[in-house]
Amino acid sequence: xxxxxxxxxxxxxxxxxxxxxxxxxxxxxxxxxxxxxxxxxxxxxxxxxxxxxxxxxxxxxxxxxxxxxxxxxxxxxxxxxxxxxxxxxxxxxxxxxxxxxxxxxxxxxxxxxxxxxxxxxxxxxxxxxxxxxxxxxxxxxxxxxxxxxxxxxxxxxxxxxxxxxxxxxxxxxxxxxxxxxxxxxxxxxxxxxxxxxxxxxxxxxxxxxxxxxxxxxxxxxxxxxxxxxxxxxxxxxxxxxxxxxxxxxxxxxxxxxxxxxxxxxxxxxxxxxxxxxxxxxxxxxxxxxxxxxxxxxxxxxxxxxxxxxxxxxxxxxxxxxxxxxxxxxxxxxxxxxxxxxxxxxxxxxxxxxxxxxxxxxxxxxxxxxxxxxxxxxxxxxxxxxxxxxxxxxxxxxxxxxxxxxxxxxxxxxxxxxxxxxxxxxxxxxxxxxxxxxxxxxxxxxxxxxxxxxxxxxxxxxxxxxxxxxxxxxxxxxxxxxxxxxxxxxxxxxxxxxxxxxxxxxxxxxxxxxxxxxxxxxxxxxxxxxxxxxxxxxxxxxxxxxxxxxxxxxxxxxxxxxxxxxxxxxxxxxxxxxxxxxxxxxxxxxxxxxxxxxxxxxxxxxxxxxxxxxxxxxxxxxxxxxxxxxxxxxxxxxxxxxxxxxxxxxxxxxxxxxxxxxxxxxxxxxxxxxxxxxxxxxxxxxxxxxxxxxxxxx
Numbered sequence: 001x002x003x004x005x006x007x008x009x010x011x012x013x014x015x016x017x018x019x020x021x022x023x024x025x026x027x028x029x030x031x032x033x034x035x036x037x038x039x040x041x042x043x044x045x046x047x048x049x050x051x052x053x054x055x056x057x058x059x060x061x062x063x064x065x066x067x068x069x070x071x072x073x074x075x076x077x078x079x080x081x082x083x084x085x086x087x088x089x090x091x092x093x094x095x096x097x098x099x100x101x102x103x104x105x106x107x108x109x110x111x112x113x114x115x116x117x118x119x120x121x122x123x124x125x126x127x128x129x130x131x132x133x134x135x136x137x138x139x140x141x142x143x144x145x146x147x148x149x150x151x152x153x154x155x156x157x158x159x160x161x162x163x164x165x166x167x168x169x170x171x172x173x174x175x176x177x178x179x180x181x182x183x184x185x186x187x188x189x190x191x192x193x194x195x196x197x198x199x200x201x202x203x204x205x206x207x208x209x210x211x212x213x214x215x216x217x218x219x220x221x222x223x224x225x226x227x228x229x230x231x232x233x234x235x236x237x238x239x240x241x242x243x244x245x246x247x248x249x250x251x252x253x254x255x256x257x258x259x260x261x262x263x264x265x266x267x268x269x270x271x272x273x274x275x276x277x278x279x280x281x282x283x284x285x286x287x288x289x290x291x292x293x294x295x296x297x298x299x300x301x302x303x304x305x306x307x308x309x310x311x312x313x314x315x316x317x318x319x320x321x322x323x324x325x326x327x328x329x330x331x332x333x334x335x336x337x338x339x340x341x342x343x344x345x346x347x348x349x350x351x352x353x354x355x356x357x358x359x360x361x362x363x364x365x366x367x368x369x370x371x372x373x374x375x376x377x378x379x380x381x382x383x384x385x386x387x388x389x390x391x392x393x394x395x396x397x398x399x400x401x402x403x404x405x406x407x408x409x410x411x412x413x414x415x416x417x418x419x420x421x422x423x424x425x426x427x428x429x430x431x432x433x434x435x436x437x438x439x440x441x442x443x444x445x446x447x448x449x450x451x452x453x454x455x456x457x458x459x460x461x462x463x464x465x466x467x468x469x470x471x472x473x474x475x476x477x478x479x480x481x482x483x484x485x486x487x488x489x490x491x492x493x494x495x496x497x498x499x500x501x502x503x504x505x506x507x508x509x510x511x512x513x514x515x516x517x518x519x520x521x522x523x524x525x526x527x528x529x530x531x532x533x534x535x536x537x538x539x540x541x542x543x544x545x546x547x548x549x550x551x552x553x554x555x556x557x558x559x560x561x562x563x564x565x566x567x568x569x570x571x572x573x574x575x576x577x578x579x580x581x582x583x584x585x586x587x588x589x590x591x592x593x594x595x596x597x598x599x600x601x602x603x604x605x606x607x608x609x610x611x612x613x614x615x616x617x618x619x620x621x622x623x624x625x626x627x628x629x630x631x632x633x634x635x636x637x638x639x640x641x642x643x644x645x646x647x648x649x650x651x652x653x654x655x656x657x658x659x660x661x662x663x664x665x666x667x668x669x670x671x672x673x674x675x676x677x678x679x680x681x682x683x684x685x686x687x688x689x690x691x692x693x694x695x696x697x
Contacts, residue, residue, distance in 0.1 A: 001198065002092070002124055002190065002194065002195075002198045004067045004068055004090075004091035004092030004124065005068060005092040005094065005124060005126060005133060005190070006133065006135045006137075006138060006140070006180065006198075007135065007137075007138040007140075008038060008067035008068035008092065008138075008140070009038045009039065009067050010038050010039035010040075010041060010064065010065065010066050010067050010068070011031055011036065011038060011039070011040055011041065011066075011067070011068045011069075011070060011140070011142060012041040012042075012043055012059060012062065012066045012068070012069045012070070012090075013027055013028045013031065013040075013041070013042055013043060013069075013070045013072065013142075014043040014059065014069055014070065014071045014072065014073055014081050015027075015043070015044075015071065015072035015073040016028040016042030016043060016044055016050045016051075016055065016072075017044060017047075017050065018044070018047050018050050018051075023072050023096070023144050024044075024072040024073075025050070025051075026144045027070055027072055027096065027132065027142065027143065027144050028040070028042055028050060028051055028053075029051060030132075030141040030142070030143060030144065030145065030148070031070075031140065031141060031142055032051055032053070033141075033148075034139055034140075034141040034148045035139040036138070036139050036140050036141070037138075037139065038067075039064070040053050041053070041054075041055075041056065041062055041066065042054075042055040042056075043055065043056055043057070043058065043059060043062075044056075044057070045057050045058075058084060059081065059084045059085055059088050059090065060084055060087070060088060062088070065089060066085075066088060066089075066090045067090070067091055067092060068090070068091070068092040068093070068094065068142065069081075069085045069090045069092070069093050069094075070093075070094045070096065070132065070142045071085075071093060071094065071095045071096065071097055071127075072096045072097060072144075073097055074097065074099070075097050075098065075099025075100060075107065075110060075128075076099075076110075078095060078097050078110075078114060078128065079110065079113060079114055079117060082095075082114060082117050082118060082123075082125075083117055085121075085123065086117065086118075086120070086121030086123060087121075090123060091122075091123060091124070092123065092124050092125070093118065093123055093124070093125040093126070093127070094125070094126045094127055094130070094132055094133055094142050095114070095125060095126070095127035095128035095129075095130070095185070095188075096127060096128070096129075096130055096131070096132055096143075096144065097127075097128055097129070098128065098129040099128075099129075100114070100128045100129055100186055100188070101129075101186045101188070102129050102186060111128065111186060111188050114128065114188060115188040115189055118188070118189050119189070123189075124189060124190055124194075125188060125189040125190060126182065126183075126184065126185065126189070126190045127184075127185040127186065127188065128185055128186055128188060129161075129185040129186045130161055130183040130184060130185025130186070131143050131144060131145060131161030131162075131164050131165065131183030131185075132144060132145070132183060133180075133181070133182045133183070134148065134149060134178070134180065134181040134182070135179070135180050135181075136148075136149060136150070136151040136152070136177070136178060136179055136180070136181075137151070137179060137180075137204055143164075143181075143183065145164065145165050145168050146165065146168070146169070147168045147169060147172055149168055149171055149172070149176075149177060149178040149181055150171070150172070150175070150176070150177035150178070151177045151178075151179070152176060152177020152178045152179060152289065153177070153179055153204065153205060153206040153207070153289045154176070154177070154178050154179060154205070154206070154207055154208075154209060154285050154289050155178065155179050155180040155181075155195075155199045155202075155204075155205040155207070155208045155209065156178055156180070156181050156182070156208075156209045156210075156211075157180075157182045157184055157192060157195050157208075157209070157210050157211070158182070158183055158184065158210070158211040159183075159184050159185070159187070159211060159212060159213040159214070160183070160211060160213070161183040161185065163211055164181065164183045167278075168181070174423070175420070175423045175424070176282070176286070179202075179204045179205050180199065180205065182195060187216060191216055191217075192210055192212060192215060192221060193216075193217060193220045193221050193224045195208075196208065196221075196224040196225060196228050196234065197224050197227075197228070199228075199232075200224075200227065200228030200231070200232050200234075201228075205232060206232070206233075206288055206289045207232065207233045207234075207235065207284075207285050207288035207289050208228070208232060208233070208234045208235070209234075209235050209236075209281055209282075209285055210234065210235070210236040210237070211236075211237050211239070211281075212236055212237070212238050212239070213238075213239050213240055214240070214593070215263075215266075215593050215594075216593070217593075218262070218266060218591070218593035218594030218595060218617075219594070219595060221266065221270070222266055222269065222270045222594070222617070225266075225270035225271060225272050226269075226270045226271060229270060229271030229272060229446075229449060229450070230271065230449075230450050231450065233273060233284075233288045233442075233446045234271070234272045234273065235272070235273045235274075235275055235281055235284045235285060235288075235442070236267060236272050236273070236274060236275065237274070237275045237276070237277070237278065237280075237281050238263050238267075238274070259589075259591055259597070261597060261599075261615040262591035262593065262594045262597050262615070262617065263594075264615065265594070265597060265615045265616050265617045266594050266617055268616075269616060269617055269624060271446075271449040271450075273442050273445060273446060279435070280435075280438065283428075283430060283435050283438060283439050284438075284439050284442040286428040286439070287404065287406060287428050287439040287440065287442065287443055288442075288443065288446070289426075290426035290427065290428050291398075291404035291405065291406065291426070291427075291428065291443075292401070292402050292403065292404055293404075293443065293446075293447055294373055294374050294403075294404050294440065294443040294444050294447050295373050295402075295403070295447065296373035296444070296447075297320065297321045297322050297373065297444045298321075298322050298323075298324040298325075298371055298372055298373045298374075299316055299321050299322065299323060299324060299372070299373065299374050299375070299376060299437075299440060300323075300324045300326075300346055300347075300348070300366035300369065300372040300374070300375045300376070301313065301316075301323070301346060301347035301348065301375075301376050301378065302347070302348045302350065302359065302362045302363055302366060302375065302376070302377045302378065303347050303348070303349055303350070303377075303378035303379075303380075304349070304350050304351060304352055304354045304359075304378070304379060304380060304382065304385070305349075305352060305378065305380045305382075306349055308378045308380060308408070308410060308433055309347035309349055309378060311432075311433050311434065312347065312376060312378060312408070312433035312434075312436070312437060313347060315433060315434045315437040315438075316437050316440075319437055319438065319441040320441065320444075321437065321440060321441055321444065323346045323347075324346055324366075324369065324371045324372040324373070325346070325371055326344075326345065326346060326366075326369055326371060326372075327369050327370060327371055330365050330366070330368070330369040330371075331344050331345070333365045334348065334361070334362065334365050337361045337365075338350060338358065338361060338362065339351065339358075342358075347378075348362045348365075348366065350362050352380075352382045353382070353383075353384050354385070355384065355385070355386050355389070355390075356386045356389035356390045356392070356393045357393075359377070359379075359390045359393050359394070360393045360397065363375060363377060363393065363394065363397050363405075364397055367397060367398075367401055367403060367405070372403065373403060373444075374403055374404045374405070374406070374440050374443070375403065375404075375405045375406075376406055376407070376408065376433065376436050376437065376440065377394055377405065377406070377407045377408070378407075378408050378410065378433060379407065379408070379409045379410065380410050380411065381410075381411045381414050381415060387409065387414065387415050387417070387418035388417050388418045388421060390418070391407075391409075391418040391419075391421040391422050391425075391427075392421060394407060394422065394425075394427055395421065395422065395424075395425035395427055398425070398427055399425070404440065404443060405427060406427070406428045406429070406430065406436045406439060406440060407422055407427050407428070407429045407430070407436070408429065408430045408431070408432060408433045408435070408436045409422070409429050409431075410431065410432065410433075412431075452623075455621025455622070455623055455624060456621055456622045456623070457619050457620075457621050457622075458622060458654075458657045458661070459661065460494070460495055460657070460658055460661060461495070462493060462494045462495055462658075462661065462662075462665075463493040463494075464493070464665060464666075466489065466490075466493040467489075467490050467493050467494070467662075467665075467666060470482070470486050470489045470490055470493075471666070471668065471695060473486070474486055474528075474695065475695070479528055480694055480695040480696070480697045481528050481529075481531065481692070481693075481694050481695075482528065482692065482693040482694070482695070483526060483527060483528035483570060484524070484526050484573055484690065484691070484692075485503060485526060485570065485573070486528075486693075487691040487692055487693050488501065488691065490662070490691075490693060491674070491688050491691050494658050494659075494661065494662045495658055496655060496658055496674075496688050497685060497686065497687045497688065498687065498688050499522075499575050499576045499577075499578050499687060499689065500517055500575065500576045501573050501574065501575040501576070502516075502517070502573075502574055503526055503570060503571045503572075503573055503574075504523075504553060504571050504572050504573070504574050505570075505571040506553070506571075507549070507550035507551075507553040507554055508550065509571075510523065510549045510550065510552070510553040510572055510574050511546035511547070511549040511550050512546075513574040514543060514545075514546060514549045514574055515546055517574065517575075517576045518576070519543065519544055519545055519546075519549075520541075520542045520543055520544050520577050521543050521549070521574050521575060521576060521577055522539070522540070522541050522542075522543070522574075522575040522576070522577050522578075522689075523539070523540045523543050523549065523552050523553065523556060523572050523573070523574055523575070524538055524539040524540070524556070524572065524573050524575070524690075525538035525539075525556050525557070525559075525560045525569065525572060525573075526569070526570040526571050526572060526573045527560060527564075527567045527568060527569045527570065528568060529564055529566070529567035529568055530560055530563065530564060530567055531692050533690075536559055536560065536563040537555075537556070537559045538556055538559060538560055538563075539556075540552045540555075540556065541577065542577065549574070552572075553572050556572055557569065557572065575689075578678055578687055578689060579680070580678075581647070581678040581679050581680040581681070581686075581687075582637060582638055582647045582678070582679045583602075583603040583676035583677070583678055583679075584600065584601065584602060584603040584638075584652065584676065584677050584679060585599065585600065585601050585602070585603035585607050585613070585673065585674065585675040585676065585677065586598070586599070586600055586655055586656055586659050586673075586674040586675075586677055587599045587671075587672060587673040587674065587675065588618070588659060588663045588669065588671065588672040588673075589670070589671055590663075590667075590669070590670045590671070590696075591617075594617050595617065595618065595667070596617065596618040596660075596663040596664065596667070596669070597615055597616075597617055597618075598615065598616050598617070598618050598620060598628075598656060598659060598660055598663070599613045599614070599615050600613065600614055600616075600628050600629055600632065600652075600656055601613030601614060601632050602632065602634050603675050603676040603677060607675065612632050612633050612634050613632065614628045614629075614631035614632050615628075616628045616656075616660075618659075618660040618661075618663050618664050619660050619661070619664045620656060620657060620660040622653070622657065625653045625656040625657050625660070626649075626653055628656060629649060629652055629653060629656065638652070638679065645681045645682060646681070646682045647679040647680070647681065647682065648679055648680055648681060648682050648683060648684055648685055648686060649679075649682070650682075651679060651680075651684075651685045651686040652677070652679050652686055654686075655674070655677060655686055655688075659672070659674070668695050668696045669693060669694070669695060669696075670694055670695065670696050671692075671693070671694040672691070672692070672693045672694070673690075673691065673692050674688050674690070674691045675690060675691075676689050676690065677689070
């Protein structure tokens, strides 16, 4: 628990200075000027008082207990101060000082020692290299921010202090309030996982926002997020999704940035709503902070102009929301009380000359309809419009409703008082309809996630001992890449079906095996040093007879030796030719933050060109496997098109789950490809044609 940081009874500012130009003076003034009710203790080596508070030369010299110490001294002095705090029994630290991991070299070592020291005393620490922490509930501003945010129900965490100051400044002008506001800095101790757990159980936070540059413990983050998002919405924006952004993150806070696909999967599988822009982050946040939860996806639209209504309708359909179908009683009510020219269906168009009374009729009818889950009110300023009076009507009718109401007042110059009125009454307003629809879609996704049952994780009866033997044999030979024969052993040990195959070591043996399996057959080079066989002409499909098999053996072996004269070649694998089906890929790469990332998509030789794939992090539940397969663009091909029977989707899901279990059981697998996996028609199963596995070196 982090009460010592967010709700301390006493705060010491180490580095508090009488000099107004010093950072320590700014922090002390922020604590003093924003109503903190507890004891404020400046620490300065020579001053007797700072800002009229009695000062002490050191933490040890303070005669009373200290809950929180805010450290604003040069980096070289921080360790000694932290040690003194530990001996004093201080429970919480906020280390604003920079000069740690973010500068590399000695700074990285200094941060490691600081974290060890904090742990040894059982303290909790925010920072180092941070802006500080703000809690409007306890009226604590232990930061060097220029502003204290207004009280609110949005908790915000950020790995960028500068971004925090910009948001604080912007939020003041927009009238947006916060419950907690934390700059995490280098996250040597308190990180996003700790704050999720701390804030998720607090009713003062209706929504949690996070600006993330990197995540230290991916598994812990997912576990915490899954728990918290069931009752509190969490919205995150992840920077560093491009190569240049990743480099910038490394130099900014020294974070390791996981892959974009891994973050997308982590957020999806843990219920986190992802914002792609800062605008989206706060668009979503206001809807959650100001309005009641949504109960479904059925939206009613009230507008005084046709164009914006059409824009909102299109946006709703694209986003997966549904236009509510009004009950007959609602239509009758609207026909009775609105002018004949008005549209009484959804969207309700009260037409351009509508005053506030007409909006009242339409909004009241929409809110009363049992088929409506949320209402979007659109307003364009026209001659005769009443922006303020209409805003007052929206506020009155929305109050006490169990349905969210959002507005899109389109315009600016004439709408200032109306927009302030909406914000005062906690009605989110968006400059354009698409943004309002996106916020409602986020609310619907949160609702569906919160009602989703816990995932069921399959456990198959497999031969782990056999896999361990294969891996030991491969490592003993000095390799980490499994050849096809070794990979087949692993695939078979985990219950995945394979075509009959035998290794030929000569042309005559290839011909004989082909005869035993039954022509036509498939022939391919078997070498741990040649992973992409098709690229070098190392695969031949449809070999029709024994004579051709002898020729193909020699051709494939020649191509392999020409491609890599040093390659270890075991021979040529002769394989039964599997009848045609849909070819897909199931693969794995191990992400440094989140662990094994399982990919499913269109397979064969075009996978890297088309990139029609979907990702999930292992372990994968049954529902997640089902969703993953249906997430690819070409899923309709698996369902069957133009009279084709559907593919065996259950078999494909089972392969994904078996691969998930394999890479969870054996974390030393860093890469794996099953390509192609041939999925036959429904009820006929799936078969692995080729696989490669790479172990951690």
